[in-house]
Amino acid sequence: MARELLKGNVAFAEAAVRAGCEAYFGYPITPQTEALEHLSTRMPELGRTFVQAESEVAAINMVYGAAAAGxxxxxxxxGPGTSLMMEGLSYLAGSEVPAVVVDVMRGGPGLGNIAPAQSDYLQMVKGGGHGDYRQIVLAPSTVQExxxxxxxxxxxxDRYRIVTVVLADGSLGQMMEGAELPPMRHLRLPGERPAWALTGAIMREPNLVSSIHLDPDEEEAFNRHLQAKYAEIAAAEVRFEEYRLEGARVAVVAFGTTARLAKTAITAARAEGLAVGLFRPITLWPYPEVQLRALVKRVDAMLVVEMNTGQMVEDVQRIVAERVPVRFFGRTGGVMPMPEEILEELRRSAHExxxxxxxxxxx
Amino acid sequence: MTVVAPEHAMTPVYEFPDSLTSVPTHYCPGCTHGIAHRLIAEVIDELAAKERTIGVASVGCSVFACRYFDVDFGQAPHGRAPAMATGIKRVAPEALVFTYQGDGDLASIGAAEILHAAVRGENITVFFINNAIYGMTGGQMAPTTLVGQKTASSPAGRSLVGQGAPLRVSELLAQVDGAAFVVRRSLHDVVQIRRAKKAIRRAFEVQEQGLGFSMVELLSSCPTNWGLKPDAALDFIRDEMVPAFPLGDFKVPEAETAGAAGAGTADSSAAGADAAGSAVAGRARRG
Incomplete structure (x- = not known):
């Protein structure tokens, strides 16, 4: 595949097609609508399912049905749409069906605005729905990612029968940059659907896709099973990036678009002779805890930068446990931190x- | 279990449907859920569709319907069964997909999902159990509770002021172009039960023919939460619910309405045997 100039929303929609997504259900909301529009053409032309749902509540439950069917x-x-999906996401977790959700974050709370933000971190990483559940959360910082x-x-x-969230933001969704799409994968044949899926009980006992365990002991046992699975994921699927951390005294901790802005600030700071680098979690759950804890021994201070009023910083503080000072710098409400602002914060952290x-x- | 008449020892007259499990239900004595389950299961058997049927249970007393039907089953969040069924049917178009929902689930919290499944002409079948009350949570007012009916959350009786009149869902959905088959039946006596079974069969056939959304509303009893004995609860359906929720065919495929004048119901063969029911059906059609 050749590199081409791609808009983020169209790029992830087309990537889903090529990854073998057979059914898309969505509702228009800025700043992700181009994805829905792209798929409204693309899915029917490939003979796949596209439904514009009556609401995000319905959309996630249609996803639930298609996922249950394998x-x-x-x-x-x-954000305003993902809030409506929280009920459904809890049910998906409770019945262990796999699905993908892309959240192109915007300013909030409430209706907020349509400018880029990272204020759904707590909702997606900590679980905005009810009950003890987790979902894998990936945080891209470029259109390629x-x-x-x-x-x-x-x-x-699919590997873990879990909801996986791609946590992007309005700037990634809207920006165009050079990127390469993956090759088209073969679709799963009807006979290749998972053994647990609802496909009609031919030559087997009926399958049940449900999240109900009325007996508390049974529910607790199910939760233990989920936690064991989550531990397995935490051990195997942590992803992160270290950028110019060699010899660094101060580490910026940032994800997604903010990490990208921080790289520009770090380049400028290094030019000034400041020993700074970047630690970028790519999986926000499972969080790269072990790696961040190890970083405590290598740096004198950390600076967490986010496009919110301080959400991931709670995780950083918990992991660092006051062994080095952790400063926070955030812009919010759809305002992006400029590299010059991050540089100024870096100078302060470096001097401290x-x-x-x-x-x-x-x- | 098979019971055979002695003079025709080789001819079964009663068989347990293959599409039901042998799990004893948790339903209260006198509740008509069991009848509705059985009718649906019998029709699945008759259509030889057990191996390609996928049901979607809802939230309420029928949350465990998935344990009683011996077919693949999903269990949707409260009110969302039509959306979940949409997702299933779109990726398994050869499957016979149905939802089984109560009145709180379908007519209150799931009002948007049922309406838009009909709007899209979603090729699924919905069984709507209307017993005018929330059963599972202990008898609270439902959107279909009758005016004046006392419930745990309308102790003075449902009032037109502030609580409004019962929602007639079949009449509402019949207005929607995407709805192909929308009828209301009752489970309060043998004649009505036989008529209900015919409607269930026709609804599944409409789906098999790809004609669009089909729904059978079944007036049902809740003796426990109505505070009535089982036989009195059946009388309550006949005497109180049927006048508020007229039985009849509110939408049937065009070919069927274009048939013999005055006999355009989906189960017109039963109409002659039940003149009163037929008249009610006629009134409902005009409505």
Whole structure:
């Protein structure tokens, strides 16, 4: 495949097609609507399913049905829509069916606006629906990663029978940049649908896709099973990037678009002689806890930058456990942090780290 | 279990449907869910569709319907069964897909999902159990509760002021172009039960023929939460519910309405045997 100039929303929609998505259900919402529009043409021309649902509530339940029937399926939305999907996502988790959700985050709370934000971190990473459940969350920072993560999301969802979220933001959805689409994969044949799926009980006992366990002991046992699966995922699927952390005294911790902005700031800071680098979680769940904890021993301070008022920073603080100072810088409401602002914060962090270091030396 | 008449020892007159499991139901004595289950299962057997049927249970007393039907089953969030069934049917068009929903599930919290499944002409079959009350949670007011009916959450009786009149879903959905077959039947006596079975069969056939959305509303009893004995509960359906929810065919495929004048019901053969029911059906059609 050749590199081409692609808009983020169209790129992930087409990546889903090529990853073997057989059914898409969605509802128009800015800033992800181009994905729905692309698939409204693309899916029918390939003989696949596209339904514009009456709401995001219906869309996620259509996904639930198609997933229960054993095909690769997805929806995409943005905050006001993903909020409506929380009920469905809990049921998907509770019945262990695989599906992909792309959340192109925008400013909130409430109707907010349509500008880029990262304020659905807590909703998606911690679980906005009811009950003890997790979903894999991938955080792309380029259009290429948005494509790659969408394909990966389908594979992970199937491998673990879990919902996998691609957590993008309005800028990634709307921007155009050079990227390469994956080759078209073969679709699963009807006879290749998973053994647990609802396909009609031919030559087997009937299957049941349900999240109900009325007996508390049974429900607890099911939760233990889920937790064991989550532990397996946490051990095998952590993804992260380290950027210019060699010799760094200060580490920026940022994901998605913010990490990309931070790289520009880090290049400028390095030019000023500041020893700074970037730690970028790619999986927000499972979080790269072990790797971040190890980083504590290598740096004197951390600076968490997000497009929200401080959501991932709670995880960083928990993992760092006050062993090094953690500063937070966030812009929110659809405002993006500029590299110059991040650079200024980096200078402060670097000076504080230097001062603390001097204090230690003189003590 | 097979019971045979002694003079025709080789001819079964009663058989347990293959499409039901032998699990004892949790339904209360006198509840008509069991009858509705059985009728649906008998029709699945008659259509030889057991191996390609996928049901979707809802939330309410029938949440465990999935345990009683011996076919593949999903269990949807409250009110969302038509959306889940949409997802299933779109990727398994050869399957016979049905939802089984109560009145709180379908007519209240799932009002949008049922309406838009009909709007899309979704090729699924819906069995709508209308017993005018929330059963599972202990007898609260439903959107189909009768005016003046006392429930656990309308202790003074449902009032037109502030609570409104019962929602007639079949009449509503019959207005939708995508709905191919929408009828209301009752389970309060043997004649009505036989008519209900014919409607269930026709609804499945409409789906098999790809004609679009089909729904059979079944007036049903809830003796426990109505505070009535089982036989009195059946009388309540006949005397109180049928006047509020007229039985009849609200939408049938055009070929059927274009048939013999005055006999355009889906189960017109039964109309002669039940003149009163036929008259009610006629009134409903005009409505």
């Amino acid at each position: 095909v690769r399926t997805m929806t995409s939305s943005s 948005l494509i790659d993560h969408t394909v990966l999301a389908f594979d992970l969802a 780290a230097e001062a603390a270091h001097q204090e230690e030396v003189s003590a």
